Amino acid sequence: MTIKLIATDMDGTFLRDDHHYNQRRFKRLFRQLQKRNIRFVAASGSSFPRLAREFQPYVDQMDFISQNGSVIHHGHKFLAAYPIEVTALERVMHILDRFYGPQDINQLVVSGPTTSYVDQQMDAKNFAIVKLFYERVVRVPDIRQVFSEYPDERFTKISINFAPHIDLNRVAAVMDGYLPPSLIVENSGFNTDLIGNAQGTKRNALAVLQHRLHLRDDEIVTFGDNENDLGMLAMTSRSYAMQNANPVIKLQAAHTTDIDNNHDGVLETIEQLLKNDY
Known part of the structure; x- marks a missing residue:
């Protein structure tokens, strides 16, 4: 064939x-x-x-x-x-804040179709890694406020790179229990989960x-x-x-x-x- x-x-x-x-x-x-x-x-x-x-x-x-x-x-x-509704994005941030602290997450990236956003507090080492995979990256004062800061952006994905001590199987169990049904979480390797529109x-x-x-x-x-x-x-x-x-x-x-x-x-x-x- x-x-x-x-x-x-x-x-x-x-x-x-x-x-x-x-x-x-x-x-x-x-x-x-x-x-x-x-x-x-x-x-x-x-x-x-x-x-x-x-x-x-x-x-x-x-x-x-x-x-x-x-x-x-x-x-x-x-x-x-396939954009994500702002309410669903805010829900993801709430879940992350509830179950994980700064010591648990190396990189938190929120992306639109061509531009990605990270918190200005991200250290140089992790920022360099993010740039490798996302290329066009903007630092923002508070990543949790990025949705209101960029109201015209069509956000499409949240990427979370977890620290080595975090078990991604447990992360998946937590996310499955709390994420809105409109979202899906998938492992992308390198201890990284990607959350986006289920479609x-x-x-x-x-x-x-x-x-x-x-x-x-x-x-x-x-x-x-x-x-x-x-x-x-x-x-x-x-x-x-x-x-x-x-x-x-x-x-x-x-x-x-x-x-x-x-x-x-x-x-x-x-x-x-x-x-x-x-």
């Missing part, structure tokens, strides 16, 4: 642990994808500006699913977003692109390594969990890559698929 779209998660999947990828190999492979009219989609928990930086030479020939599916771009063109998932965002391109499920190939990739992996019979993924993720995907993210696992698999595709 002919491949018409390839969607891949970024960190822990397409990118090495040092957050880079094999530029030369990708350039060669991307030319092959274009010749075959195969769309390449970057699907990540981080922001569109970060993804646009990673793929700067190819932006206008790609699609982007950012913030775990809350924001969708076709090249630089904004397609759709803003990678699977739903990919379905938007699928509908635009009139694609069948079996014309799509997906790659992932974490919980937030499960929906995307489950939608097609041509899904791949990374060799370095958690065993639970591997069980949900149709296939597992032969090699891990640090050794071009995605690119190697795509090359093999193109050799066998017809």
Whole structure:
């Protein structure tokens, strides 16, 4: 069956642990994808500006699913977003304040489609990490007041990076008990949870692109390594969990890559698929 779209998660999947990828190999492979009219989609928990930086030479020939599916771009063109109601955002902040203190949270990031916000009290080390994943970041006097400070912003995601002593399974249990039904919490790796509109998932965002391109499920190939990739992996019979993924993720995907993210696992698999595709 002919491949018409390839969607891949970024960190822990397409990118090495040092957050880079094999530029030369990708350039060669991307030319092959274009010749075959195969769309390449970057699907990540981080922001569109970060993804646009990673793929700067190819932006206008790609699609982007950012913030775990809350924001969708076709090249630089904004397609759709799944915003969060302000009352729901305030509810999340209340829950965090009730159950967790400053020693429990390293990074708290509130994002709109292209701009992310952090508290001005965030230290330089954590701010540098946030900039790596979100690119366009604004410090605000009080992150809990960001909703009233930016009333015209369409907030789409809250990212919480917890300290190592926090068990994310317990976080999920707390959130499931207190979050409004309109919101979903997903683990994005690196001890980070992303909270957003329940409709803003990678699977739903990919379905938007699928509908635009009139694609069948079996014309799509997906790659992932974490919980937030499960929906995307489950939608097609041509899904791949990374060799370095958690065993639970591997069980949900149709296939597992032969090699891990640090050794071009995605690119190697795509090359093999193109050799066998017809």
